[in-house]
Amino acid sequence: MLRGWMLWLVVLGSSLVGCQAPHGDAAMKPGLLLEAEDASNGLSDTAAAASAAPTRGFVARDDLTAATGSPATPATSAERLLIQRGSMRLEVVRPDDSAREFLAEIKALGGYLQAQTGTSLTVRLPAVSFDEVFVALRGKGRVLEEKREANDVTEEFVDLGIRIDTARKARERLLEVLQRAEAVADILKVEAELRRLTEEIERMEGRKKFLADQVSMATLAVVFVAKVEPVPVQPKKRVRSQFDWINRVGPESLLEDR
Amino acid sequence: MNPCLRTLCVLSLGLLAGCATTMELPPGFVQLRERAEFRATTSDEAVLQVHEVHDPTKASDAKFWIDALRTDFVGQRGYVETGAGEVTDGEGNVGQWVEFSSGLRGEKVGYLVAVWMRRSGLLGLGAKRLRVVEFGGREAVYGARVAAVKQALTTLRR
Known part of the structure; x- marks a missing residue:
């Protein structure tokens, strides 16, 4: 019992x-x-x-x-235990090159690629390097968007x-x-x-x-986008006036007629 | 020569002389010879020119032609309008003027065009014609001389 x-x-x-x-x-x-x-x-x-x-x-x-x-x-x-996550959208001259260089830097730090679509990368990197990498990333192009969070x-x-x-x-x-x-x-x-x-x-x-x-490993999502160059304005093809004398006057004919 | 014929020739010459365009030239302008139309220039390459053109319309006025010039200069050639107004010539005809800024050979130039409606012929009974005056030059030269040119337009006579 x-x-x-x-x-x-x-x-x-x-x-x-x-x-x-x-x-x-x-x-x-x-x-x-x-x-x-x-x-x-x-x-x-x-x-x-x-x-x-x-x-x-x-x-x-x-x-x-x-x-x-x-x-x-x-x-x-x-000694708080923080799960660090960040994301950044960067405008660069050559997105492919920038993505490749960034990935090489992450691997050198002991990180790895988690996902990639074109020039959009998600990487895991040692948490101790997260701050340093995030700040350094800002200098690689024009920051269009950035976000950081730490979950305790x-x-x-x-x-x-x-x-x-x-x-x-x-x-x-x-x-x-x-x-x-x-x-x-x-x-x-x-x-x-x-x-x-x-x-x-x-x-x-x-x-x-x-x-x-x-x-131990922070997550960082980075998107590299191409710098948008202004579209050159093509000179408009001139439609001549219906009045012949108007087509014959103007600064071009006045100042270049020697 | 027959005295009557001589008199007729003198009168004709006088009339022809009276048909020529006259204007009190602004300071610094010199009239060019051997030009069918009135053309004057300065040492800093400002140019003043007077045309007479046939009016292809049945009924139009100076304002119509100024608007037509705007349509072409601004709408098609990309000039920028910088001023407009009325001007009365030496014969009391009221015309319209408009001025523009544009680029030529890589530098900015100023340009003014004035239009009057007038009738050809001795007693103004001939066909309708347009008197067109143009003035232009590099931006700095234009700016320095345009006031004197506008004043000179008021002395314009056939």
Whole structure:
């Protein structure tokens, strides 16, 4: 009976994980953080590169793991997690050349092309270089349109970390309960709850990976358009007057008649 | 020579002399010789010329011809009209004038044209004709001389 009660308590507790994220003991210990990320096949190459980058815009693993033993603290104001996006429309002399040069510069910085249609490019570039690239782009032509935005996802990122940690702990406890369960009905219930928790953990980890990628790599959409040259006005073909004497007068005939 | 014939010749010469265009030339203008029509010029290449042309219409006036000139000069040749008005010649005929600015050989020039309606013949009983006076020159020269030319138009006589 005691086991039954324990089983129901564990199931009830794990169900609550999907509704709220308890704080307090749910500290992100370095070991757990590494384990969670390793368990989901580690970070992508881009996120791994970003985690080695300066802290601006992304809290590196080392920084997060530095909070050993203390309650999870959100990033400081200097270390906000920002998803940076920008767009610019530039008038240039040669759009094809400008697009090609721009792409080469982005690749040199560690970025890559996400989409291209003609001279309209969408690129991903390291977030630390975003400001520099945006300002430099203004000097490449006449800016017709520009837009920048930064979406702060610090809270969501930290919250996800806490919830993943909590869910993992709940899953561990369920695994212990499963080992001790004897009744088939109990086993089935625990397994069902384990599946739900696992899916929840995978979903949250996916979301966290996505945010990490978005934060580490900014998105910039640039359109290069050709400079519009004024259309030369063709001289109008003169329609001669119906009156012959009018056709014979004027400054041309007066001043050039020697 | 027969005295009557001599008298007739003298009178004819007098009449012919009276048919020639006369005008008090503005300062700096000299009349050119060997020109069928009255033509005068200055050392800075301003030119003043008088024509007489046949009126091809049955009923028209100076205003009609000035408008016809505007249609051609502004509408077709791209000149810019810079002024217009009336002018009375030395015989009391009221004519119309209009002036333009245009480009010629890469530089701006000023140009004025004045039109009077008149009748040919001794007693003005002949066909209707148009007296057309043109004045033109480089912009600076035109600007410096146009006032004197307009004044000279008031001395214009057949």
